[in-house]
Amino acid sequence: MKPPVVLIRGRNAFLVEKFEGELHTHKGIIKLEELKNKKFGDKVKTHLGYEFSIIPFNASKFFQLFKKxxxxxxxxxxxxxxxxxxxxxxxxxxxxxxxxxxxxxxxxxxxxxxxxxxxxxxxxxxxxxxxxxxxxxxxxxxxxxxxxxxxxxxxxxxxxxxxxxxxxxxxxxxxxxxxxxxxxxxxxxxxxxxxxxxxxxxxxxxxxxxxxxxxxxxxxxxxxxxxxxxxxxxxxxxxxxxxxxx
Incomplete structure (x- = not known):
């Protein structure tokens, strides 16, 4: 699995373009280095214990995640x-x-x-x-x-x-x-x-x-x-x- 990927939880989605640094979400912080050993369908936890699912970045998310x-x-x-x-x-x-x-x-x-x-x-x-x-x-x-x-x-x-x-x-x-x-x-x-x-x-x-x-x-x-x-x-x-x- 290589970037870019999408992390989703409910209606919230985040585009991840590199597997380094931290992603700050409304449910806590995700260390993006953890994604390197993951595959699509896996989950990653924030420091508060909330899970986000990992999915591919494709046309289903263009409208939502493109810069407008x-x-x-x-x-x-x-x-x-x-x-x-x-x-x-x-x-x-x-x-x-x-x-x-x-x-x-x-x-x-x-x-x-x-x-x-x-x-x-x-x-x-x-x-x-x-x-x-x-x-x-x-x-x-x-x-x-x-x-x-x-x-x-x-x-x-x-x-x-x-x-x-x-x-x-x-x-x-x-x-x-x-x-x-x-x-x-x-x-x-x-x-x-x-x-x-x-x-x-x-x-x-x-x-x-x-x-x-x-x-x-x-x-x-x-x-x-x-x-x-x-x-x-x-x-x-x-x-x-x-x-x-x-």
């Missing part, structure tokens, strides 16, 4: 992108608006034999994303700092998927059509319904087919002695628009 900058796209929405586009593990993907790198990381993880090109205008966001990609050990993400349309102009290859989470998404759609393969998908994420409508109408104008626009809402259940009820900390996250070049 701008508000990231939620896993429920990323999962829909993967499922609705039928993402293949050898795809070429263009991701415009890297942000903290959450979307690019998930797409790269499930695109094991393919490549993800991710573009971000802001250097401070790009730095956060670069650190996250490194933590996750992702080798198939190619990060570019710059304007997405300018960067896309430089590509002669055709992409299987274009994902947009950027301010000028409507303006980018003609370029998305140009760089997509036949039968490739363009997916746009936006938190505002007016902009989502504009994206939908522009996709129709350009000639995209199989266009869908929707919102996914995740509602957790709360179990108490008096009964069970739904609750959610965040009701609205964003809208997704899917279009296919056919």
């Amino acid at each position: 900058g701008p508000t990231p796209v939620m896993p429920k929405d990323i999962g829909a992108v993967i499922a609705y586009t039928g993402l293949q593990p050898d795809s070429l993907i263009f991701d415009a608006g890297t942000g903290s790198g959450v979307v690019a990381a998930y797409l790269a993880y499930f695109n094991k034999y393919g490549e993800v090109v991710t573009v971000e205008k802001r250097e401070d966001f790009a730095k956060i994303a670069r650190e996250n990609f490194k933590k996750a050990g992702l080798k198939n993400v190619h990060q570019i700092i710059g304007d997405a349309i300018f960067v896309a102009d430089g590509f002669k290859k055709e992409f299987d998927l274009v994902f947009l989470d950027m301010k000028d998404d409507v303006e980018f759609l003609p370029k998305a059509w140009e760089i997509l393969k036949e039968a490739g998908y363009c997916v746009v994420y936006n938190p505002y319904i007016e902009q989502t409508k504009a994206v939908y109408e522009k996709m129709k104008e350009i000639g995209f087919k199989e266009i869908e626009a929707f919102e996914l809402v995740k509602i957790n259940l709360e179990f108490k002695r008096v009964g069970t009820r739904p609750f959610t900390e965040i009701f609205h996250t964003g809208y997704l628009v899917f279009g296919r070049k056919v």
Whole structure:
């Protein structure tokens, strides 16, 4: 077992990137040297006697443990992108608006034999994303700092998927059509319904087919002695628009 690994207890999780020094938790201190002789599934105790389980650091913990900058796209929405586009593990993907790198990381993880090109205008966001990609050990993400349309102009290859989470998404759609393969998908994420409508109408104008626009809402259940009820900390996250070049 080598770092990075995750230590979990209940809803609390800690990312350990090296097996040296100490980890200070709400349940006490863990000497990280003790992890060197452990394996996944083992437990490690704090100085107060509380146990934490050792698990691998993989996509199930990207969203929770990645460093955040701008508000990231939620896993429920990323999962829909993967499922609705039928993402293949050898795809070429263009991701415009890297942000903290959450979307690019998930797409790269499930695109094991393919490549993800991710573009971000802001250097401070790009730095956060670069650190996250490194933590996750992702080798198939190619990060570019710059304007997405300018960067896309430089590509002669055709992409299987274009994902947009950027301010000028409507303006980018003609370029998305140009760089997509036949039968490739363009997916746009936006938190505002007016902009989502504009994206939908522009996709129709350009000639995209199989266009869908929707919102996914995740509602957790709360179990108490008096009964069970739904609750959610965040009701609205964003809208997704899917279009296919056919």
